[in-house]
Amino acid sequence: MINNLCHVLVVEDSLPVLQRIEASLFNINCVYRVSVATTYNEAIEILSLNNVDVATLDINLSSSQKSGIDVLKVIKKSYPFIKTIMLTNSSTQKYREVCSKIGADYFIDKTEDFECVPGLINNIYSPSGIL
Numbered sequence: 001m002i003n004n005l006c007h008v009l010v011v012e013d014s015l016p017v018l019q020r021i022e023a024s025l026f027n028i029n030c031v032y033r034v035s036v037a038t039t040y041n042e043a044i045e046i047l048s049l050n051n052v053d054v055a056t057l058d059i060n061l062s063s064s065q066k067s068g069i070d071v072l073k074v075i076k077k078s079y080p081f082i083k084t085i086m087l088t089n090s091s092t093q094k095y096r097e098v099c100s101k102i103g104a105d106y107f108i109d110k111t112e113d114f115e116c117v118p119g120l121i122n123n124i125y126s127p128s129g130i131l
Helices: 015-025 040-049 068-078 093-102 116-124
Strands: 006-011 031-037 054-057 083-088 106-109
Touching: 006 015, 006 040, 006 116, 015 031, 015 116, 031 040, 040 054, 040 068, 054 068, 054 116, 068 083, 068 093, 083 093, 083 116, 093 106, 106 116
Parallel strands: 006 031, 006 054, 054 083, 083 106
Antiparallel strands: none
16 A cells, blocks of 8 residues: 555456446545456466555456455465455355455445445545554
8 A cells, every 4th residue: 555545456257347346446536556357367466466455356257267265365365464345246145154254354245235345445545544
């Protein structure tokens, strides 16, 4: 994080959803950079080469044998300072429990609460120091 500005990694395999997320993130004052990954491997590469502050993770990544949950595991093991937001249509209680147990900071249903993401990121990185 640079002076209350954050770098967000978006892990999402649906182009329309990805474009919608990106557009909403660029309207947040605290976001200075957005990186995009559509597969597990792309996400891991970005994490290893960049200082990411927040990651939004879709659970199901269709072109990959690994899921957003696998990315979450890597983040919590190797980059525990990164705030994680599971942003998914797979919002069953089972997935919520699994992600919570691994350490996801937030779990948001794309279909119902998508609009909450910009405000959530803004609150996390507001000048008041809320982390």
